[in-house]
Amino acid sequence: MRAFKxxxxxxxxxxxxxxxxxGVSSLSKLFTTSHPDxxxxxxxxxxxxxxxxxxxxxxxxxxxxxxxxxDYMIHMQPTPPMSxxxxxxxxxxxxKHYGDVISLHTRMNSVGLVPDLITSNILxxxxxxxxxxxxVTYGTLIHGLCRSDNTIVALQLHEQMxxxxxxxxxxxxxNVVWYNSIIxxxxxxxxxxxxxxxxxxxxxxxxxxxxxTYTSLIHGLCCVGDWEEAxxxxxxxxxxxxxxxxxxxxxxxxxxxxxxxxxxxNKLYKLMIQRGFQPDTYTYTILMDGYCLVxxxxxxxxxxxxxxxxxxxxNGIRPDVVTYNTLLIGLFIVGRVGDTRKLFDEMxxxxxxxxxxxxxxxIxxxxxxxxVLDALKFFHTLENSxxxxxxKIVNCLIDGLYKFGRIEMxxxxxxxxxxxxxxxxxxxxxxxxxGLCKEGKLEKVNSLLLNMEEKGCIPDVVTxxxxxxxxxxxxxxxxxx
DNA sequence: GTAGGGTTAG
Numbered sequence: 001m002r003a004f005k006x007x008x009x010x011x012x013x014x015x016x017x018x019x020x021x022x023g024v025s026s027l028s029k030l031f032t033t034s035h036p037d038x039x040x041x042x043x044x045x046x047x048x049x050x051x052x053x054x055x056x057x058x059x060x061x062x063x064x065x066x067x068x069x070x071d072y073m074i075h076m077q078p079t080p081p082m083s084x085x086x087x088x089x090x091x092x093x094x095x096k097h098y099g100d101v102i103s104l105h106t107r108m109n110s111v112g113l114v115p116d117l118i119t120s121n122i123l124x125x126x127x128x129x130x131x132x133x134x135x136v137t138y139g140t141l142i143h144g145l146c147r148s149d150n151t152i153v154a155l156q157l158h159e160q161m162x163x164x165x166x167x168x169x170x171x172x173x174x175n176v177v178w179y180n181s182i183i184x185x186x187x188x189x190x191x192x193x194x195x196x197x198x199x200x201x202x203x204x205x206x207x208x209x210x211x212x213t214y215t216s217l218i219h220g221l222c223c224v225g226d227w228e229e230a231x232x233x234x235x236x237x238x239x240x241x242x243x244x245x246x247x248x249x250x251x252x253x254x255x256x257x258x259x260x261x262x263x264x265x266n267k268l269y270k271l272m273i274q275r276g277f278q279p280d281t282y283t284y285t286i287l288m289d290g291y292c293l294v295x296x297x298x299x300x301x302x303x304x305x306x307x308x309x310x311x312x313x314x315n316g317i318r319p320d321v322v323t324y325n326t327l328l329i330g331l332f333i334v335g336r337v338g339d340t341r342k343l344f345d346e347m348x349x350x351x352x353x354x355x356x357x358x359x360x361x362x363i364x365x366x367x368x369x370x371x372v373l374d375a376l377k378f379f380h381t382l383e384n385s386x387x388x389x390x391x392k393i394v395n396c397l398i399d400g401l402y403k404f405g406r407i408e409m410x411x412x413x414x415x416x417x418x419x420x421x422x423x424x425x426x427x428x429x430x431x432x433x434x435g436l437c438k439e440g441k442l443e444k445v446n447s448l449l450l451n452m453e454e455k456g457c458i459p460d461v462v463t464x465x466x467x468x469x470x471x472x473x474x475x476x477x478x479x480x481x
Numbered sequence: 482g483t484a485g486g487g488t489t490a491g
Contacts, residue, residue: 139483146484180484187485215485250486257487282487289487325488360489395490430491462491 098126146185187220222255257290292330332365367400402435437470
């Protein structure tokens with residue numbers, strides 16, 4: 001059986017879509033007719049579900065049918081909803097193929113499909129049936145949930161485990177990595193209060209907190225603007241004898257630099273060096289970012305030069321694309337447009353490939369330095385290259401065109417691009433609405449709002465603020481209300 | 482076998 005499965009799996013993994021396998025004639029009949037005609041693709045999803053339901057509810061699905069099905073599903077465009085996978089997994093569980101569910105789940109993860117709560121529950125059940133819930137299985141699951149924006153689910157799972165441990169004796173004791181995953185997830189969602197609760201809980205359970213725990217918490221506190229609390233956790237860390245890492249220092253430095261506190265940042269940087277911690281590319285880029293934001297481009301440049309000089313700094317600290325992007329922003333801020341082009345050329349010479357941020361920075365920077373026509377030229381070059389334009393780049397240009405009074409051009413670009421391939425987002429609508437309001441073109445604003453509604457784009461707080469500003473300007477108090 | 486950091490638009 002094992003050998004058969006391996007052969008089947010390898011044949012599947014080398015195929016693209018439907019490969020006929022003996023014994024799955026009903027499947028191939030169902031799907032070969034609909035492929036690859038794109039019109040019938042839409043109905044594929046619905047037919048798949050119908051078929052899955054029939055097959056799985058009857059309980060008559062065997063392993064190779066399931067594998068064949070699974071392979072078809074992960075190659076479908078668009079990907080079927082997670083519930084379709086769950087139906088398939090449930091059928092396999094009914095037939096006691098627990099290990100196969102786990103291996104299919106691993107394959108699903110490796111192609112970037114994100115399991116939902118139900119998938120996770122199915123998986124837990126499989127692990128339990130196979131007597132495999134141990135701390136690593138759980139830790140992996142919790143980590144996966146946190147990384148896929150399901151921290152709350154991870155937290156529920158954790159709480160369930162804690163309560164079961166206390167009810168039935170210890171089934172599986174959470175360890176430091178498990179706690180760290182949830183604390184980090186909570187911090188990234190801004191729930192620092194809950195993260196601190198877990199922090200106390202783990203200490204209360206005798207689990208030694210480590211540098212990752214502290215760093216995640218400090219980062220979360222910085223993100224919600226609670227600098228004092230972040231600082232006191234850093235001090236506590238030192239007092240407890242938990243060695244910070246370069247990442248810990250980078251998190252703290254980044255917060256200081258983002259707030260323009262360069263003197264404090266410098267002091268911390270010196271402390272870091274004094275204590276023998278090795279700065280890395282991030283450290284340098286963070287400091288450069290801080291200097292750029294306060295307009296001290298000279299100091300940013302000095303750091304950059306020391307990075308760019310081979311052998312000047314240890315451990316392969318070299319400028320990467322983020323370093324270049326950071327310096328480009330700095331140069332645009334102080335209006336040194338000519339130097340940005342030189343730096344761009346230098347990037348190519350040093351084999352650092354520009355990314356979409358680089359292009360956004362250029363379009364935005366040119367527009368904000370009264371060089372809209374240059375931005376337009378740059379944009380056309382991008383348009384004619386194989387580079388895939390992003391909505392951010394287009395938005396910067398449209399914004400620039402409005403501010404330069406080129407309303408017709410902005411309007412044209414909006415229509416041309418959104419008809420062709422770009423789905424406008426709320427930022428794009430806001431830029432357009434703002435530009436049109438300022439010009440008093442209220443009929444156009446109205447048609448945009450309708451367009452927005454049609455496309456299912458939900459207005460946000462900026463949209464309303466923009467509209468209200470315009471109503472107030474035009475003395476339309478009733479509309480404001 | 483599971484964990485943490487930096488750049489871009491209204």
